[in-house]
Amino acid sequence: MNYGKKHVNVYRTYATPLTGLREIPESDFTGKPNTLLGMEVRAQVEGEEFLPSFRDGDNSKVVATDSMKNFILHHAGDYDGATVEGFLHYVGSEFLDTYDQMEAVRMSADELQFDERPVPDGEGGFEPSELVFRVSDNESAFGEYYLKREDGDVVIEDQRSGVTGIELVKVKDNSFVGYVQDEYTTLPERENRTLYIGLDIFWTYDDPEAALGEDPEEYVPAEQVRDIAQVVFDEKDVNSIQDLVYQIGLRVLERFPQLAEVNFESRNQTWLGVRKDDLEGDAKVLREPPRPTGFQRFSMDHSDLEGGAE
Ligand SMILES: O=c1[nH]c(=O)c2[nH]c(=O)[nH]c2[nH]1
Structure with missing residues (x-):
């Protein structure tokens, strides 16, 4: 109630x-x-x-x-x-x-x-x-x-x-290959797609009072988490949104040891290719994707750092 x-x-x-x-x-x-x-x-x-x-x-x-x-x-x-x-x-x-x-x-x-x-x-x-x-x-x-x-x-x-409503597009150096191929699969594997993601990132602190910002050294500003997401997207050649979200999570946890957990909710808003083969270099023409929309949700904490941090 x-x-x-x-x-x-x-x-x-x-x-x-x-x-x-x-x-x-x-x-x-x-x-x-x-x-x-x-x-x-x-x-x-x-x-x-x-x-x-x-x-x-x-x-x-x-x-x-x-x-x-x-x-x-x-x-x-x-x-x-x-x-x-x-x-x-x-x-x-x-x-x-x-x-x-x-x-x-x-x-x-x-x-x-x-x-x-x-x-x-x-x-x-x-x-x-x-x-x-x-x-x-x-x-x-x-x-x-x-x-x-x-x-x-x-x-x-x-x-x-958290920080919500992040929308990022990376024009190349993203792949999506190696997924299940069966009688329902129509999506072609792509070694190099233009990837458009919608992203919400949420976090909790070990000490929930740290979120007040009274000790600014312990405060995690949304702007810095947003910036981590775009830098990691720029740096990493990822094989899926799942892969990208995990890499962003590692970096956030690495930078902010005061956090207990990081959560992601991502949406795949990747445009569809219209023209490519007859254009020079990496140039493409793309259009909006139709519904429905793919999504990913993932939670991470410091135990995830032990395996993979750089
Ligand atoms: O990054 C992606 N992850 C998926 O699970 C998926 N599924 C799909 O159709 N496209 C994509 N892209």
Whole structure:
């Protein structure tokens, strides 16, 4: 039994900058000013005291989901941290502290991304505008905290971070060969395909408090995980999306020993070849694939590193 509010879009300007992150070789992301922090938040609350609202039509303990929306918006003004996860933990804890009838809350959010835009710096170069941002529909950070009240204190039951909606195309140096050939097989083996993947990556920490970002050295930013995915895709000549996802997972675990687990959900959006043989070199003409869509899901932890890390 639970209820809540989703699609609570909240925009906070001049939030605390995210700084002090650990640098990794695959990424030039070292922090962000958080001049404009956008989130699409979801709040889900649980508690035995909500049973009468379902069973008897008794709303005396019901916090209206409209009020939850207002609560989330209000607290965005008081949040003094720098991460999506930190905000979720803060608002979730405030819910539990404010409403006794809430026994647990599951707070999650997708970051609404805004890109920096270069403007002339007055010395012949460019610098990021401090005022103007581009609305982005690229990949975005995801965060989730599941919090409970235990003996009057808020405790973390579960935590998850992620980056969702990554879409990458590699024009060549991908194969898909060696799969089962039987009476159902019509797909030709391809030594060199143009591979287009959709990818969501999720991770958990050994210490779920590390996701708050209060110790930036221990925080894993979505931007760095995204960058690892594209670098590994660039570097590796893979034989399938399965192979690619595994290689990305190894690199993520290698770079971030503070993580407990990495999860992948990938989609095959590979275009179909229309012209190739009469074009020069590696040139091709391609088109969108029809439905249905292939997908892969995979979880990894540090025990996977023992076999294969480079
Ligand atoms: O990377 C891939 N993995 C598969 O399992 C698969 N199956 C398929 O038809 N194409 C692909 N590509």
